[in-house]
Amino acid sequence: MERNTRQRVAIRSALERAERPLTPREVLERAQGEADSIGIATVYRALQRFEEQGLIIPVHIPGDPARYEIAGKGHHHHFRCRLCGRVFEVAGCSGNLERLAPPGFKVESHEILLVGLCAKCR
Amino acid sequence: MERNTRQRVAIRSALERAERPLTPREVLERAQGEADSIGIATVYRALQRFEEQGLIIPVHIPGDPARYEIAGKGHHHHFRCRLCGRVFEVAGCSGNLERLAPPGFKVESHEILLVGLCAKCR
DNA sequence: GTCGTTGCAAAGCGTTTGCAGCCTA
DNA sequence: TAGGCTGCAAACGCTTTGCAACGAC
Numbered sequence: 001m002e003r004n005t006r007q008r009v010a011i012r013s014a015l016e017r018a019e020r021p022l023t024p025r026e027v028l029e030r031a032q033g034e035a036d037s038i039g040i041a042t043v044y045r046a047l048q049r050f051e052e053q054g055l056i057i058p059v060h061i062p063g064d065p066a067r068y069e070i071a072g073k074g075h076h077h078h079f080r081c082r083l084c085g086r087v088f089e090v091a092g093c094s095g096n097l098e099r100l101a102p103p104g105f106k107v108e109s110h111e112i113l114l115v116g117l118c119a120k121c122r
Numbered sequence: 123m124e125r126n127t128r129q130r131v132a133i134r135s136a137l138e139r140a141e142r143p144l145t146p147r148e149v150l151e152r153a154q155g156e157a158d159s160i161g162i163a164t165v166y167r168a169l170q171r172f173e174e175q176g177l178i179i180p181v182h183i184p185g186d187p188a189r190y191e192i193a194g195k196g197h198h199h200h201f202r203c204r205l206c207g208r209v210f211e212v213a214g215c216s217g218n219l220e221r222l223a224p225p226g227f228k229v230e231s232h233e234i235l236l237v238g239l240c241a242k243c244r
Numbered sequence: 245g246t247c248g249t250t251g252c253a254a255a256g257c258g259t260t261t262g263c264a265g266c267c268t269a
Numbered sequence: 270t271a272g273g274c275t276g277c278a279a280a281c282g283c284t285t286t287g288c289a290a291c292g293a294c
Contacts (some may be wrong), residue, residue, distance in 0.1 A: 003248055003293050024284085039251045044284060060184035062233070065283065079223055082230070090223055094216040097236060101201055101212055104241030108204070111184070111235045114219060119226030125268050125273060146259080161276045166259065187258065 010035035011046045012055070021059040021067035021078070021087055061087055061113065077111065081118035090114060132157035133168045134177070142209055143181040143189035143200070183209060183235065199233065203240035212236060 014030035015022065022030070028043045047068055050056040059067040061080055067087065079088045098107045136152035137144065144152070150165045169190055172178040181189040183202055189209070201210045220229045 001248075001294080005249065005293070007250070037251080040283095041252080041285075042250055045249080058184070060182070062180070062182035062188075066184075077222065079227060079229075088224065088227075092222055094219055094222065097216055097234065100199065100214055100216065100234075101236055101238070102210065102241070104244065105201060105210075106239040106244055107201075107236050108238040110237065111233075112219065112222075113233045114223055114229050115232065116223070116230040117228040119224070122226065122228055123269075123273075127268070127274060129275070159276080162258095163260075163277080164275060167274080170260095 006035045007031070007038050007042050008046050010038065011043060012050065015050075015056060015068060015070050018069065020089065021069040023065050023067050025065075027068070059087070060111070077113065079114040079116065079118070081121050082115055083117060083121040086118060088118065128157045129153070129160050129164050130168050132160065133165060134172070137172075137178060137190060137192050140191065142211070143191040145187045145189050147187075149190070181209070182233070199235065201236040201238070201240070203243050204237055205239060205243040208240065210240065 010031040011027055013034065014027050018026075018030070024040065024043050024047060027047070028038060028040050031038050031043065047056065051058060051068070054071055056068045057071045059069055059078060061067065061078070064085075069089075073089070074091075075093055076089050076091050077093065079090050080086070081088075093112070097110050101107050132153040133149055135156065136149050140148075140152070146162065146165050146169060149169070150160060150162050153160050153165065169178065173180060173190070176193055178190045179193045181191055181200060183189065183200070195211070196213075197215055198211050198213050199215065201212050202208070203210075215234070219232050223229050
């Protein structure tokens with residue numbers, strides 16, 4: 001049976017307060033803010049379990065380690081600034097991606113990553 | 123000045139003959155077929171240089187190591203079958219992705235990954 | 245008290261780098 | 270012959286795992 005330890009509470013809370021997807025290391029740093037002496041291995045194990053439970057969503061950015069964000073934000077995609085490396089959420093979706101697939105293929109989901117300059121770096 | 127060694131010829135040739143994006147390890151295995159005793163480090167160094175030269179394009183699939191394909195195929199994206207794991211090319215693009223970005227952001231490029239079932243696995 | 249969870253350290257794995265020798269131009 | 274290129278092995282960074290101690294229920 002699943003247990004509610006102070007580490008998991010801190011990790012989950014860090015993700016809930018995050019304004020953008022976090023890497024495991026970032027999760028660790030933020031979680032340590034409210035419950036110190038958490039190990040990185042614990043973060044990885046908690047992230048795995050949260051993902052299995054559908055509590056968080058993995059966000060993959062080419063070249064970077066995986067990031068995670070709280071699920072239930074609705075359908076959206078991401079924008080990475082090529083100068084500062086930050087990742088932002090972008091609402092909405094171009095839609096109609098099914099027609100891109102070859103005949104006979106079934107599209108179940110998709111990921112879109114925009115790359116460019118954020119307002120600050122521009 | 124750039125040199126044409128037998129290793130680079132083999133690596134490049136492997137990519138040119140590939141019917142899909144290859145991982146560095148796959149490149150190594152195919153290149154060894156025509157010029158043995160190539161080291162994995164050489165493959166990585168050649169891929170880096172080829173990418174800088176715009177000769178090849180990196181393809182990032184969440185969870186997998188980077189793959190590379192010959193450039194010059196025109197703008198396209200990729201489809202991964204969630205059952206067999208194969209990666210296919212899909213031509214075209216939904217276009218008009220710039221409007222998704224927040225005001226003040228500049229979109230320079232994008233990547234789209236479709237996930238679903240290929241014709242065979244369906 | 246049970247047994248899921250944790251921290252640490254070691255192991256894994258893909259990728260990069262230092263270096264001495266090799267080989268293309 | 271010069272200096273870019275190579276193979277090897279060590280180093281690296283991120284992630285996973287083994288294990289004994291811990292602590293939620």
